[in-house]
Amino acid sequence: MSIFEYNGCALVAMVGKNCFAIASDRRLGVQLQTIATDFQKIYKIHEKLFIGLSGLATDAQTLYQRLVFRHKLYELREERDMKPETFASLVSALLYEKRFGPYFCQPVIAGLGDEDKPFICTMDSIGAKELAKDFVVAGTASESLYGACESMFKPDMEPEELFETISQALLSSVDRDCLSGWGGHVYVVTPTEVTERILKGRMD
Amino acid sequence: MGDSQYSFSLTTFSPSGKLVQIEHALTAVGSGQTSLGIKAANGVVIATEKKLPSILVDETSVQKIQILTPNIGVVYSGMGPDSRVLVRKSRKQAEQYHRLYKEPIPVTQLVRETAAVMQEFTQSGGVRPFGVSLLVAGFDDKGPQLYQVDPSGSYFSWKASAMGKNVSNAKTFLEKRYTDDMELDDAVHTAILTLKEGFEGQISGKNIEIGIIGSDKVFRVLTPAEIDDYLQEVE
Numbered sequence: 001m002s003i004f005e006y007n008g009c010a011l012v013a014m015v016g017k018n019c020f021a022i023a024s025d026r027r028l029g030v031q032l033q034t035i036a037t038d039f040q041k042i043y044k045i046h047e048k049l050f051i052g053l054s055g056l057a058t059d060a061q062t063l064y065q066r067l068v069f070r071h072k073l074y075e076l077r078e079e080r081d082m083k084p085e086t087f088a089s090l091v092s093a094l095l096y097e098k099r100f101g102p103y104f105c106q107p108v109i110a111g112l113g114d115e116d117k118p119f120i121c122t123m124d125s126i127g128a129k130e131l132a133k134d135f136v137v138a139g140t141a142s143e144s145l146y147g148a149c150e151s152m153f154k155p156d157m158e159p160e161e162l163f164e165t166i167s168q169a170l171l172s173s174v175d176r177d178c179l180s181g182w183g184g185h186v187y188v189v190t191p192t193e194v195t196e197r198i199l200k201g202r203m204d
Numbered sequence: 205m206g207d208s209q210y211s212f213s214l215t216t217f218s219p220s221g222k223l224v225q226i227e228h229a230l231t232a233v234g235s236g237q238t239s240l241g242i243k244a245a246n247g248v249v250i251a252t253e254k255k256l257p258s259i260l261v262d263e264t265s266v267q268k269i270q271i272l273t274p275n276i277g278v279v280y281s282g283m284g285p286d287s288r289v290l291v292r293k294s295r296k297q298a299e300q301y302h303r304l305y306k307e308p309i310p311v312t313q314l315v316r317e318t319a320a321v322m323q324e325f326t327q328s329g330g331v332r333p334f335g336v337s338l339l340v341a342g343f344d345d346k347g348p349q350l351y352q353v354d355p356s357g358s359y360f361s362w363k364a365s366a367m368g369k370n371v372s373n374a375k376t377f378l379e380k381r382y383t384d385d386m387e388l389d390d391a392v393h394t395a396i397l398t399l400k401e402g403f404e405g406q407i408s409g410k411n412i413e414i415g416i417i418g419s420d421k422v423f424r425v426l427t428p429a430e431i432d433d434y435l436q437e438v439e
Contacts, residue, residue, distance in 0.1 A: 078310060089306035 003104045004125075006031060008179030009041055009054035010141035012149060012170055013110040013120045015134060016162035019190040020118040022050050022110040023170045025141070026198075027182040028057060037182040037203070045071050046081045047194065049111035050187055051091070054139035055125065056104035063103050066094065084111030084119040088129060095127035102126050106138040116191040141180045144173035163188050163197070171201040214332060225333055226326060229282075229355035232335035233367060236281040238402055239268075240366035240374055241339040242395055243350040247388035247418035248341035250279040250350075251395040253368075253403065254413050269415040269425050273298045275343050276311055277415045277423035281368035282336035282355075290334060294318045311342035315351040315359050323357025337367045343421045370402030377401050388418050396431075396438050408432065 008029045013022040028039035042052040043064050051067065053060035070090060074082055082090070088109050095103060102125045110120045122136040123129045130136065134153050137145035148169040157165060167186055174181040184199030214225040239252035252268050269279045270291045278294070280287035297317045301309040318338070325331045333355040340351045352367065353359045364382045366374035377398050386394070392414060400407050409428030417423040426434075 077316075078313060083307075086305045086307050090304060093304050 001031065004055050004106070005140050005179060007055070007057040008177075009139035010145060010170060010174045010177065010180040011041060011052040011054045011106075011108045011138040012145050012166060012173075013052070013108050013122075013136050014149070014153060014157075014162060014166045014169075015118045015120055015132075015155075017156040017158055018116055018118070019159045019162060019188060020110045020112070020120060021159075021162045021166045021186060021188045022052055022108065022120075023166050023184055023186040023199075024052050024054075025139075025170065025174050025180040025182065026185055027180055029179060032178075034182065040185070042185060042187060043068075044194075045087065045111075046075075048116075048189065048191075049082065049084050049087055050109075050189065051087075052108040052110075052138070054106045054108070059103040059105045063094070063105050063107075067091065070094075084109060084113050084121075087111065088119075088121050088123070092123055092127035092129050095123065095125065099126055108136055108138045110189070112189065112191060139180060141173045141177035144176045145169060148173045159188050159190055159195070163195070167197075167199050171199060175202055215327060215329065223326060223356075226356045229333040229335050230337075233282040233337045233355065234369070234371065236283070236336075236368045238366060238368040238370040238374060238399065239279045239281045239339060240364070240378070240395060240398055241279070241341055241350045241352075241362065242364040242378070242382070242386070242391040243341075243348050243362065244386045244388045244391035245384070246348065247343065247391070247416060248348045248350050249388065249391045249395050249414060249416045250277060250339050250341045251392075251399055251412060251414045252279045252281070253399060254411050256411070263410050267413070267425065269413050271423055271425075272314065272340070273302075273308055273342075273423075275308060275417060275421040275423055276314060276340060277342070277417060277425075278338050278340045279413075279415065280336040280338050283334075284336075286334045287336045287338065290318060290321065290336065290338065293321050308344065310344050310346070311340065311349045311351065312346075314342070315340050315353060319353050319357045319359040321357075322353060322355060326356060339365065339367065341415065341417055341423070343417045343419065343423075348417070366398065373402055374398050388416060392416065392434055393438055396434055400438075407435065409435065 010025040024041040028036040113119045135149040188195045237253040241250040298309045338353045364378040409431035414426045
């Protein structure tokens with residue numbers, strides 16, 4: 001079994017009209033056994049920047065700690081928040097540093113950049129960035145997520161409709177993946193507020 | 205007096221609380237050719253005398269004003285070779301920042317890191333402080349900025365500043381002439397007039413150097429022909 005499938009994860013981020021949404025499942029497993037049903041996979045870097053980390057949970061936690069460390073120092077030195085594009089370059093550089101002994105993580109980065117323009121991207125475990133204008137997916141359920149997003153997505157959705165779309169895409173995809181599920185965790189971010197919601201899906 | 209016994213060792217404080225080597229470094233700066241910088245509302249100008257030791261020197265091969273990044277330039281007063289070392293290190297630091305963040309380095313960050321290098325050389329064994337003060341001019345998201353960095357590693361943001369031989373006259377002149385809403389062209393004229401104040405001999409496009417950066421965020425050194433045009437406007 002692949003190291004990326006050890007803990008199980010489903011991550012998706014979508015762009016809406018002047019907003020974005022990022023969602024994850026809530027399961028933490030050790031291969032076939034479920035250990036926790038409230039495991040956090042999406043982290044806030046600052047009010048307008050979120051990162052979801054899929055893959056091996058221990059690497060996700062360590063990588064998150066390193067990123068928060070770097071971002072805090074950046075904020076202190078430069079007296080400003082990091083732009084999402086800059087943060088994505090930083091994550092890519094950190095991952096490539098470990099090219100021959102990588103972090104087994106696939107990040108999904110979502111944020112509001114200059115003039116609150118939504119930015120999403122994902123990358124592989126050694127930092128190859130993949131920018132997208134509509135949606136990005138990661139994790140054990142990624143193939144189902146690609147299919148669900150491709151069919152459900154439409155551009156310029158308002159926050160409420162974006163929430164519905166991303167939730168449906170997530171829940172229907174994790175139902176086809178035995179390693180992810182046990183509910184969903186959705187953040188919808190606009191220039192003025194951040195809405196966090198828990199989804200109740202099939203609890204298996 | 206008591207100081208001279210401590211003036212040989214860099215890493216030892218003198219009884220008066222000074223690091224005498226740094227004082228001597230500042231003296232080296234103070235006997236260097238005059239350079240100055242002025243921050244305008246929409247850009248920055250830096251300028252320096254370019255007095256060559258003989259008429260046989262090919263003046264086109266000498267460039268005192270250097271580019272650190274496309275939007276940051278620097279001029280020095282003091283020992284030229286020392287400034288080249290700092291320019292080299294600063295360029296590398298700017299590129300490292302860009303490699304990590306894929307963003308141009310903010311002026312404040314580059315100045316901070318250059319100053320840190322200069323400070324290192326005041327606290328390490330077997331090295332001496334740099335014999336230059338730098339004037340760093342740049343334009344980034346925070347607008348036009350002008351910084352001075354001293355051999356001790358301290359740095360200051362200035363609206364207008366001068367360094368080198370004629371520093372006190374130049375600063376007095378600048379204090380009188382500076383206005384907050386100056387445009388870049390006015391600033392170039394003022395810079396030329398300030399240099400003229402203490403200039404020995406005939407000023408021309410061949411014996412001064414001027415670098416400007418405007419709201420296009422591109423730093424460039426003016427050609428001798430452009431400097432001559434400005435000189436004519438000043439006459």
